[in-house]
Amino acid sequence: MITQNMINVEHLEPSDISSQSPLWWGQVCIVAIEATMFSILMAAYFYVRLSVDVWPPAGDQFPHTLLPSIALLPLILSAFGSYWASQAAKKNDRTGMLLGMGLNIILATVFFVMRIIEWHSLNFNWQTDAQGSYVWAFLGLHSFDYVADLAFTIVLFFIVLSGRYAEKQRLGVHVDSVVWYFIVAIWIPIYVVIYWGPQIVETQ
Amino acid sequence: MNQTEPIPNSSEREAQALRDLENSWQTPRGMIGWLSCTTHQAIGMRYIVTAFIFLLAGGIEALLIRLQLALPNNTLLGPDRYNEIFTTHGTTMMFLFAVPMMEGMAVYLVPLMLGTRNVAFPRLNAFGYWIYLAGAIFLYWGVFTNTAPDAGWFSYPPLSGPAYSPGKRVDFWAQMITFTEVSAMCVASELIATIFKMRAPGMSLNRIPLYCWSMLVQSFMVIFAMPAVMIASSYLLSDRTVGTHFVNPAEGGDPLLYQHVFWLFGHPEVYIIFIPALGFVSSIVTANSRREIFGYPGMVLSIVATGFIAFGLWVHHMFATGLPQIGEAYFTAASMMIAVTSGVQIFCWIATLWTGRLRMTAALHFVFGFIAIFVLGGLTGVILASVSLDVQVHDTFFVVAHFHYVLIGGALFPLFGAFYHWFPKITGRLMNEAVGKLNFWILFIGFNLTFFPMHILGLKGMTRRIYTYGSEMGWELGNILATIGAFIIAAGGVVFLINIFLSRNRGEIAGDNPWDADSFEWAAASPPKSYNFEYLPVATSRYPLWVAASERTFVTGLRNDRREVLVTTLMDAEPHHRLVLPRSSLWPLLTALAVTIGFIGSVFNAWYITYGSILTGLAFVGWFWPRLPVETKP
Amino acid sequence: MTKRNGEKGAGLKGAVFCAYAFVLFDACAGHQQSAVDPAGPQSGKIAVLWWFFFGLLTTIFLIVMVFTLLTLTRRGHRSGQEPLNASHLPPGADEKELTRIVAAATIATVLILFVLLIASVSTGKSISELGDKKNGMVIEVTGNQWWWHVRYWNDDPSQMLVTANEIHIPTGRPVMIRGMSQDVIHSFWVPNLHGKRDLIPSRVTTEWIEADQPGIYRGQCAEYCGLQHAHMALWVIAEPQAKFDSWMKHQLRPASPPGGPTGERGKQIFLNSACIYCHSIRGTAAGGQTGPDLTHFGSRRSIAAGTLPNTIGNLGGWITDPQGIKPGTHMATIPVSSEDLQPLLEYIEGLK
């Protein structure tokens, strides 16, 4: 065994926080799955929209656009919190990670509260008609992802806060930010489709 | 490499290293240990064994179908039971056998072929298996409580909707899809990460074994196809349980949309099952013609191109729905062009066999069977691609014949070949070759007797999914032949099982590399150690084991006292960093249980989605919570 | 069971098919429901395309098989032979030649597929351009679980004929089938005339059919539609225009009055039973809409969408035990006393 050609890898880092990490690729796969899902749902929305003459169906209001538009601000800013945390994770800067994630969590919560308020203004639910089903499907799926990743961020925050963290958890902070960028980015086309879509292609 | 023999140069240090490896990679003993196991060999075997059991279940259902159809006006099964059985047969074979089986084989083989010690996410791997198992048990719980789905394996609404399929039958079907798709996505993600990032040093893109290429492409297809079925089954489930109107024509929904979305998944699904089989065939052909595979670049590109074009075929399942003719013809074009990629592969295999030095093993018999059956199935596929011909043969037994030719011929025959080929690796003993060849001939004859007449039945107007037919239709002979053939296939299955059980205990001892094959899995012990390789190998060629022993290279410097593997770069597989993989853990099982509670509960009460999510969230916290002591620097 | 006049156009190709199929089948008699026994221009064009594909693809299959099997007989292939050499590669010249051969085979594949593609698309085009559509007639076919509602379209509402499970068409005249569905997806398929077309709720699909020769063609629902998918057949009866016209004229009339006292009693039994909630008989008080129209039931070939031949005995069995004959059917079991049954049957069968 010993006599043969050997490559020694002892000098290599025992971990890595970058796109070289398998976990990063795993998260990219999850992002790809969710992006595909939302794309298909959007294509389906337009398919249904184009197969009827009247949209939104009679009786449905146009969704309000003011509050969701204002809500974009905290949402987009929260991505910067996430970015801050991920950069800090690379440098093993505990304070940076906590501040970044903290900012992310607060802004994300603000956005979500605004979304819940906005839900109450809709005069149709998922049982009303096809438009209701789709709008609530977008809201429901995105909220599910949103809450799941928010919860994950909160857990990471406490792990870092408790000090019981190592490279693995820092890598967690980094890849968490990858998912968060996606959740923020995918909301923008959904927002355009469900809030402005009916107004732009309106025929009521 | 074989650590049972004393290693000449080894000192106490060498032995200590092996003990350390053994300690850090072995799964704890006992029930808890078994449940917390995260090694890829064990999980892969669990997939394979479970999926094989469902192959037998699906096979028994097939026999029942054939018995019912053997004679005209047969009353063996009523329409209700018959509809349940054919739906369960299709569902079982597609979702509980074919995909999980291919995934199980990959989970077992890919890390070995890449020269690493486990998949990239071992706990996710375990989780995926438990979820699959839960979904499979869930469906069969339905089967044994008269809640088996009965709307066909693609459950078209409105037939599958709340108005025409009351009760829970279709809910069981739709939710079972959710289980298996989650499982498939877990495996796909971890295989992509493993193949991209954990290859042996030197295994640059142009040296990846063809089987791993096929699994890479298959995994990407899962990533992009499974979300579609997730949406289709959620449409159905939410229409049925919470009253949405996605596919309800009465409220602006669209039943055709379901078909689009379902087949956007459904056609790639066929290739998800078939592409891994291409990998099996390439491995078996290379090893048994004892020459390098002919046209490696063409083979890789064919697989990749197939992976793409598979997403442009779905409408050929919908030619009878009356879409615009130009739109349909796009799919004719794509469906025909995919024959080019399959053709290139077939030509390359024949070229390899032509110039190789063949060793006619049982596995190679199955490859020849595969070529014969698959080429025929592929050619009838060209017929189905034509809109004008398809409207005649669509939804008839011609189609039944076609997809059994491509799926049994294209996937099951290579799979049996793969069983014969890799059995010695998995068990350490060879399977009986003579019985294997007998097994092949029984299956080959039985298969053709069963399915060839179905082409003619279809042309003679026999539609699929009918539970009976009149004696005046002239369909008796074809049906009775098919039924006899089905029992011959079953006999082939029995021969295979006998061979497995006898060889497992009494087969000839195989040694590490009984076939003198080329890829890394044959460098590991048979059966492989929990850590696969004492020293990770380095790929110095596309066929690393065909390099003279003196020129082979290995990796040192990985720590043995924890589960350490090497991460390499994506393109050229240069060593990049070391990675510590997690130890055995019960959390995947607990998380799977939480998810299962949510999924199954939601069939009966939508609030279980919430309960399940909360439980799952808690389980994930347990999963990711750092263990003490937190290791920082080595 | 049925005979068809005229095997024109199918001759040689039919013979090829028979030769091929005869090995396995007694396949060539009585193709009342067969895709390769065309009786109209649409199915005729499809059959021509089919035999073109069939011939070409069979040839390709045989060539591939010959080469696959030849790999077994090549020298040096016997077991026990050593690998080619340490590098597991044949001499370089062989590889180059192989590359040329494989490339040629691939190019041939591409060319053949382009030929097939063009053949397929142009057949589709010529089928859609068939016939003098201005002269065509429109028949509305609505799928129901598990029977066919048929309505002959006419600008004059009084001339719109409603019937079920049986379609009469004039020969040599294009007929447009406007497909709809009442419940789930069904598929209208009469293979001797044309391919299938799905009937989809909330949509209308269309398909043109035409029969060259008089004949009786069987069709069957081709999209799985629930419990009795197997028993959802229909008959298409093609007859010369004159014969068709007189049939139409007859069918448009209200139901003929019962022939005798037994029939009269049967009529009363019918009208006083629950039958009328689902079935209509024009000219009587029976006006149910959920089941097949029975106005001229006696003139039809079959009972329950092709489940049974239309005989008085079968009808008796069907009325007394529909669930036994067609389990799951929406036809209710109406209690009819044994002395009432015979008059009832006579009345219904008398509705010629």
Place this chain on the structure above:
Amino acid sequence: MKRDFILWIALLGGPIVWLISFETNFALAPWACIFQTKLALHVISIVALVLAAVSGLLAWQEWKGLSGEKEDRPGGSLPRSRSMALGGVLMSAMFFLVILAQSIPAIVLSACE
């Protein structure tokens, strides 16, 4: 890094162009009837053919460039790059053919059927 990027474009350009052009054409097919013109379908096919050809030429150029180069060290990236470039040529050719096949229906068939 720059070369790797070009190689990926060369390799995946064909299929991606095909996927986009094909989905767009399929979505536009019903509109061809409504507006009584197949122009959009033809234009998309031609643009896609040109793009697939460009990707193939890119791959061809890389391949020619690479075959002139010498490996500077054993185990370097040259053989892999060559394979990718060759792959790009074949892939683009394959998808050029697929796009070509898919341009036939719009030529042969009429817009409304």
